[in-house]
Amino acid sequence: MIVPEKFSLNNHKCWICGYRKLDVEKKMSPRYLCFWCSPSEEGEEQLTPELLINDLILEAGEHLRNGNLIRCEDIDVLSLIADIGDLGGRHPHFKQFTSMIGLIAVQVVLEKSYTPRKLLKVAEGATLNEKWKRVCQCIFFLTDVSLLEHGEGRYIQDRFRPSNLLLELTSSIESVSKVEEELPPRIANCIAGYALLYGIKTSIEWLKKDGQGEPTGIIRLYPRNSHGKIWIPKRFTATTMYLMGHLAHGYDEFSENELRAWLSNRGITGNDASWIINWLNRTIPSAHRLVNPRFDGITYHFSFNINYIRMRERVRERIRGRSR
Numbered sequence: 001m002i003v004p005e006k007f008s009l010n011n012h013k014c015w016i017c018g019y020r021k022l023d024v025e026k027k028m029s030p031r032y033l034c035f036w037c038s039p040s041e042e043g044e045e046q047l048t049p050e051l052l053i054n055d056l057i058l059e060a061g062e063h064l065r066n067g068n069l070i071r072c073e074d075i076d077v078l079s080l081i082a083d084i085g086d087l088g089g090r091h092p093h094f095k096q097f098t099s100m101i102g103l104i105a106v107q108v109v110l111e112k113s114y115t116p117r118k119l120l121k122v123a124e125g126a127t128l129n130e131k132w133k134r135v136c137q138c139i140f141f142l143t144d145v146s147l148l149e150h151g152e153g154r155y156i157q158d159r160f161r162p163s164n165l166l167l168e169l170t171s172s173i174e175s176v177s178k179v180e181e182e183l184p185p186r187i188a189n190c191i192a193g194y195a196l197l198y199g200i201k202t203s204i205e206w207l208k209k210d211g212q213g214e215p216t217g218i219i220r221l222y223p224r225n226s227h228g229k230i231w232i233p234k235r236f237t238a239t240t241m242y243l244m245g246h247l248a249h250g251y252d253e254f255s256e257n258e259l260r261a262w263l264s265n266r267g268i269t270g271n272d273a274s275w276i277i278n279w280l281n282r283t284i285p286s287a288h289r290l291v292n293p294r295f296d297g298i299t300y301h302f303s304f305n306i307n308y309i310r311m312r313e314r315v316r317e318r319i320r321g322r323s324r
């Protein structure tokens, strides 16, 4: 097992969405997040992106435990996390990890265990050593998000074995569809989206505790060099936080111009920003159901899926109920 390299953070930006802080903001808490990803709590009834994500993970986890993965098209929360998985699977860096998650899930369906060596075939890297590092990153990450768990034994497949959640969610696939090499795309996206969104939640918690020790969650998957310098795969993380934040703050619509301005504060411009717009409006073909696009002749306007808005309202109600 390769020991993860030293890790260094600075307070110049948000380590989830990549927002570049103004000098005055650098001194504010939380040091490693922005006010979008971690707004100061103005009363417990306020729905923040973090609370929304936490609730979605809880609800999705219950459905996955109850064998509902196979119905991910009909269950709003599973459909939403499958949309996030679709976005993750199209990112040049995250794609390898969503492929690894798919390979692990297929093996667990068929054999109730997995072989880390098999993941090398989708890992990126010029050398075997680099590829193996990516595989280990993924295994640690899946342990953070409760799809693998620590076990006994000398070998990596024994030390990190499938969790009950992974065994339960894969057993629902086994009973319905015939799995050979790959999972049906929407199901694979649902598992990957669950892991990635859970990873964001875990990293936000870690960053709020001042980023001490080895990172947990999605930050484990960020690309880094041997000096500990890391890059944020913003096209995935920033887009996800924009959507979750907008939904959490109660907005049902947004325009291309609003999104571009927000992305530009995070250093996402040009082709990367256009790619995001084209994914949202499905010029890049996608089965996501996040938003409905409307073109006014000049720019796009997006309205959230009405089912997702209703789901947001249910989360709000639950949070109000808890704080009463």
Ligand SMILES: [Zn+2]
Binding pocket: 014, 015, 016, 017, 018, 019, 033, 034, 035, 036, 037, 038, 241
């Ligand atoms: Zn942020």
